Amino acid sequence: PFDVLVVGGGPAGAAAAIYAARKGIRTGVAAERFGGQVLDTMAIENFISVPYTEGPKLAAALEEHVKEYEADIMNLQRAVKLIPAADQGGDHEVEFESGARLKSKTLILSTGARWREMNVPGEAEYRNKGVAYCPHCDGPLFKGKRVAVIGGGNSGVEAAIDLAGIVGHVTLIEFMDEMRADAVLQKKLRSLPNVEIILGARTTEVNGDGTRVNGLTFEERASGEIKRLDLEGIFVQIGLVPNTEWLTDSSIELSPRGEIVIDERGMTSVPGIFAAGDVTTVPYKQIVIAMGEGSKAALGAFDYLIRH
């Protein structure tokens, strides 16, 4: 068995693996997709001491840094079940989609989060046929075309600014009467000539011709009027969902939003099981925060190991 098994290979998981491996204990990292959300990110300008980097570059650097140590990296492994130790001091077990099972004295859960869906008719049907969630992955597919971005938070406004440089026209649709994004982003967005902003609008349907998206229907909330936009792409940017579905029948306490509840050392409600990053209740989901949290959870796990 491992001393520390990290599940998830984003910034939190990579930091946890490095901190654990540096203690000379048996460390493993299993991840569905090493790099995590960073892989879907283009410009990163708030990774402290690095004024500018790009997601794929940072993701590669994370993996390279982990590989400096004797940590066992298991990529493309999706955890489907967690079986906590029957008694304290026993091994916890994680089951993977591949059928593999791994045992460890402590666990660090860092499975991150993913974009929220609108759940309107047509969204699922036209996913990857015009409906997208990752502007950095799919933006170039809409070169010169008309797209909408749903959501006026930081991610929606960033996406709209990014897309405006690639596509022909962007319509940003925000449910509330104002955008929640940072003022500097809103200012930038409003300065762009090929962007329209529609506030107080509820998306009701993704329209298509059977093979691809060709429009979007929304309700003007104030008037109740239904309107339609002709376009080829819809980028959904309405928030993050923690990747904790695989934990629902474990005894790990989750918050009402499905996030793993942790204490100040990153320990969950089950002794010896820690968690870090976007998957937890930690406020503000960011790379530097996820890395700090991953490091903290690994030190917490080490502390736990030397006491048990």
Ligand code: FAD
């Ligand atoms: P994640 O990065 O989500 O990593 C989760 C890991 O767990 C992945 O390896 C995933 O494959 C794995 N995983 C998930 N489920 C399972 C499972 N069941 N079994 C096994 N493995 C699993 N932050 C910034 O600080 N600056 C930015 O500029 C910035 N821009 C962003 C832009 C975009 C488009 C996105 C999506 C995010 C951005 N963020 C930014 C947020 C930042 O990427 C996240 O806060 C950070 O990646 C969280 O790290 P994490 O390790 O907690 O989770």
